[in-house]
Amino acid sequence: MDDFIAARSQMALSLGFHIIFSCVGMVMPFFMAIAHYKYLKTGDKIYKGLTKAWSKGIAILFATGAVSGTMLSFELGQLWPKFMEHAGSIFGMPFSLEGTAFFVEAIALGFFLYGWGKLNPWFHWFTGLLVGISGLASGILVLAANAWMNSPAGFDFVNGEYLNVNPVKAMFNDAWFSQALHMIIAAFIATGFAVAGVHAFMILKGKNLVFHTKAFKIAAISASIAALIQPLSGDISAKDVSKRQPEKLAAMEAHFHTERNADFILGGIVNENEHKVDYAIKIPGLLSFLSHGDFNAPVKGILDFPEQDRPPVAIVHYAFQIMIMLGVALMIISILYLLAILKKKSWLSKKWLIKLFVMATPLGYIALEAGWVVTEVGRQPWIIYKIMRTSEAVTPMPGIAYTFYLFTLIFMSLSLIVIFLLYRQIKMVPYLYDETDPKFIHKPTNK
Structure with a gap:
């Protein structure tokens, strides 16, 4: 394997792995805080058990995320x-602040895990909420750094030198808000559907029904609301990308030729040799409207950009289509579930609805990973957009392919360990609240 491709593949693997734990760190503490709040208000021990179960899962994923983040x-x-060498001093501020947020998150998690019966109940609850707030801040700060790579700001680039550095302007660049908003909502969708799916599966198995039903409801409502508002952030992102990175937009839609009333393409097979998309569903004028708010606005085609500056069209287009189609599927499930809560109460006990959530368990994270591919691959061939090419930034050190293979093995091992630990945690659910409580359904056995 070529060292340049190996370096990119290793970074992609590391980011793809770490992003899952980042999303869990941003979202799960809020679910935990909701359950804990309900326990403090009602005294229902099932909510206490649920809070403990989720907190232990967060601890496992937090530790794994810390390892993968350090590697990154x-x-x-x-x-x-x-x-x-060039970018560190410019966008280093969000990374240093992210480190502070990470330490706050770690300290708050320690207080929460070991504070049962030792701290004031509401202060204890606040430490759990603080885990989520600091995790969210950490994610936003990292996204600000990544957004800077897509929309470099806060410096003057003169004769190959980076002058007049302003870290604040670099952090609050033109892309940070739209990128952070879209990613945060995506994190709630992905984590919410994953958590709801796991508890839906346990409901179908008939174990600890009250426990898993309460857990399912918290995650499912959060995920459904996020899924329904995500198109709004998607629209903001599309308009932002159309202004700043028009070649990325063209690759996302496999839009080869500049034209007015440009079609929005769904599906299809990209034919880069003949500059067309076969077997696609085309919606006239929608791409122009989504990009510029005008059905007749011109949208620049990928062929109008220099060949050396074009991102790989097929990869970006397919990733974008996966993100869009899975997002629509999750929206449909969300509409059905919220309709069941508001109008069709009988649906809540139907197996078909629970099975939909089970099937949706991985879909949010698949869509999220696809969206990340769109963001990163769509920026190529630039590591700093229009400033530095990725090929110019790579290490000259040989043998990167071997480290890529090693890291692949490490991440596969970590994945198996995390799955095993989370499975054990789910099996331990019956031990997490009082067996004498009348709502305790499934007593553990010695088998």
């Missing part, structure tokens, strides 16, 4: 030394 920090310097 080293990879930035080792794989992309030229990038860090």
